[in-house]
Amino acid sequence: MPAVMSRFGKAALSGVQRLGLKSMVPQSRFIAAVDPVIARAREMQKMTYDAAKEGEVKAPNYVGWDKEIDDDFKKLTVGPVKGGRPYGKICDSALDLIGFTPMVRMSRFAKFFDVDCDLLAKVELFNAGGSVKDRIAKRMVEEAEKSGRIKPGDILIEATSGNTGVGLCLVSAIKGYKQIICLPQKMSGEKVNTMKCLGAEILRTPTEAAWDAEDSHIFLSARLAKDLGGHVLDQYKNAGNPLAHYDGTAEEIAEQCDGKLDYMIMSTGTGGTMTGVAKKLKELIPGVQVVGVDPYGSILAEPAHVNEKSNRTGQEKLTAYQVEGIGYDFIPTVLDREVVDHWVKTDDDEAFAMCRAIVRHEGLLIGGSCGSTVAGAYRFIKQNKLGKDKRCAVLLADSSRNYMSKFMDDGWMESNGFSMSKMNAAVFEKGEYDKLFHV
């Protein structure tokens, strides 16, 4: 058996054998050979699903938080993650630079926007891969290793909006897994380039595909896992996702706030951050309230009717929006909506204006979903007239690095219908944001 095949196990052979060995031979000395596993994955991405040839493949059945995940969650918790950022000594690898992120007081932003309450940000761009999702990538791989499900050399396949992908590619690069990422077309080129440089194979799927459609990123990951003998850790139903935040992120926030926090405000993708952070904070800080932010277009917020339509922009439920990483057209199993006390909906334009305002007023080089989170937080703070005696924290999930060619670029903004004169007014002229976005 050729060495390259033995690394990926017997299960990978069926698809790979069909390709023959030709694909392993370089065409010239400047063209690297394509790994047969990757060649097969690329071939499958181009093929329409055919049950007669591939056998039955089904998208997982995501049902929102249920007894099974609740049991797993309770069983696998390890208590507060220990260690902190090892700045005083030499780190063993970038894996040591995941977690233990800083919190920053957003007082300059608060002054410009006349926010009276104490506004704090948990800044997740300081994780090694640049987002909050590094935490779950590390935890899901560690759990799978602990249970004996995977070992270095195996193929990992994940459907993601990019940040979980970057986290997994980073962990895989360090630990020696072969990583394939199934990614909707909408997600930024910066995320794709980062994952490619980390050694992963990226397969794009149509943005408009419903999550369980045969051309979706989730369905493709299930097909590839079956054909290649790979493992989908599946952030949508893996207890390691919320646990990374329950044992990690939330413990850090409670400690950094000295146990004083009135509102925790987060946006929701898989819901792992929301569920894990909210559950632990509610145990540690009695009375803390949790606010969820969901973009128009998505259906995660409750009650269901709030998702129907944005009265200001007309964005309807289950229609495409630009902000990446948050909102879905199904309820992931790791999302426990019981933990959310209030939901706020946001539109793309206010989110991108808010991103630019955070960059301008706080110097925090944050990503697109952070604009949604803070736009939602701002609306909530103003509507509820939160005063000096209240403390609110927002979780800022990723970095501007992912969006240099998107909301950070004036040309991209204009060509996607976001007027830069309006954006600049909202960011630089006091009071304009409220008028433009009806706060």
Ligand SMILES: Cc1ncc(COP(=O)(O)O)c(C=O)c1O
């Ligand atoms: C940019 C960004 N923000 C927020 C989130 C939401 O995190 P979660 O999946 O834990 O809900 C994600 C998830 O991928 C993300 O990529």
